[in-house]
Amino acid sequence: MGLYENAHEAMSWLTSKVPSQPEVALILGSGLGALADELTDRVVLDYKDIPHFPVSGVEGHAGKLVCGNLAGRYVVVMQGRVHYYEGWTPEEVTFPVRVLGLWGIRNILITNAAGGINPDFMPGDLMMIHDHINLMGYNPLRGENDERFGTRFPDMSDAYHHEMRALIVRAARELNLPLKTGVYIGVPGPSYESPAEIRAFATMGADAVGMSTVPETIVANHMGMRVAGISCISNLAAGISKHKLDHEEVKATADLVRETFSSLVRKFVELLDTP
Numbered sequence: 001m002g003l004y005e006n007a008h009e010a011m012s013w014l015t016s017k018v019p020s021q022p023e024v025a026l027i028l029g030s031g032l033g034a035l036a037d038e039l040t041d042r043v044v045l046d047y048k049d050i051p052h053f054p055v056s057g058v059e060g061h062a063g064k065l066v067c068g069n070l071a072g073r074y075v076v077v078m079q080g081r082v083h084y085y086e087g088w089t090p091e092e093v094t095f096p097v098r099v100l101g102l103w104g105i106r107n108i109l110i111t112n113a114a115g116g117i118n119p120d121f122m123p124g125d126l127m128m129i130h131d132h133i134n135l136m137g138y139n140p141l142r143g144e145n146d147e148r149f150g151t152r153f154p155d156m157s158d159a160y161h162h163e164m165r166a167l168i169v170r171a172a173r174e175l176n177l178p179l180k181t182g183v184y185i186g187v188p189g190p191s192y193e194s195p196a197e198i199r200a201f202a203t204m205g206a207d208a209v210g211m212s213t214v215p216e217t218i219v220a221n222h223m224g225m226r227v228a229g230i231s232c233i234s235n236l237a238a239g240i241s242k243h244k245l246d247h248e249e250v251k252a253t254a255d256l257v258r259e260t261f262s263s264l265v266r267k268f269v270e271l272l273d274t275p
Ligand code: HPA
Pocket: 113, 114, 115, 116, 192, 193, 209, 210, 211, 234, 235, 236, 237, 238, 245, 250
């Protein structure tokens, strides 16, 4: 079976388990999944039970799809995602977004932990993603285009939709939360970058670096969804930081910002102008 048929099967399975169609999808990155516990009237589904869904082995990624009410709206939360560096294909990495799109979800907030390149950034900062640079080494739309998903050459000039960006800014302002803005550069990983790479990325205009989000954003745009993006700056990128990088620091920072991150996302959901 093809990608469309598989995504359709997963979507049909979800509609049989979940009482109503969510208004917005949230993908929660490394260590940021706790927000899913705040949903009320929850339906919790294991990725492993959803037809064709990829299941991650990375620590800090729960692998659950949680539907429920948050800030007065019915939402679907992806607690964890799979990454290209685990060996999944680009099609598999973006499969969940295909399913959410087929489900009719028009709004998606994609979050991640990222290394700070911009010298003004500190671990613990939250960055609204303004735009991205695709340095993953692939494009998830490569191959024959299925018009049922979208057009062959989708536009990316507003990949992080201007209305969604404005909403994140407004949410932060209403909460009195400091918010950074910047360009996210997506790399394949899993090794962290070299200091020379980080200097190169800075010259290219990147403010933060991470190993996810870009493929999901491309696919969501392909399907006509409005994308919002937030990075949790979990560490300073290589060479900017004085010490070596490790995943423990990424998780520890995500833990520290859990409350502010959750309040920003909650407010964003509350302010969302769903059609
Ligand atoms: N580099 C790449 N990915 C990351 C980083 C980083 O410094 N921090 C969190 N994810």
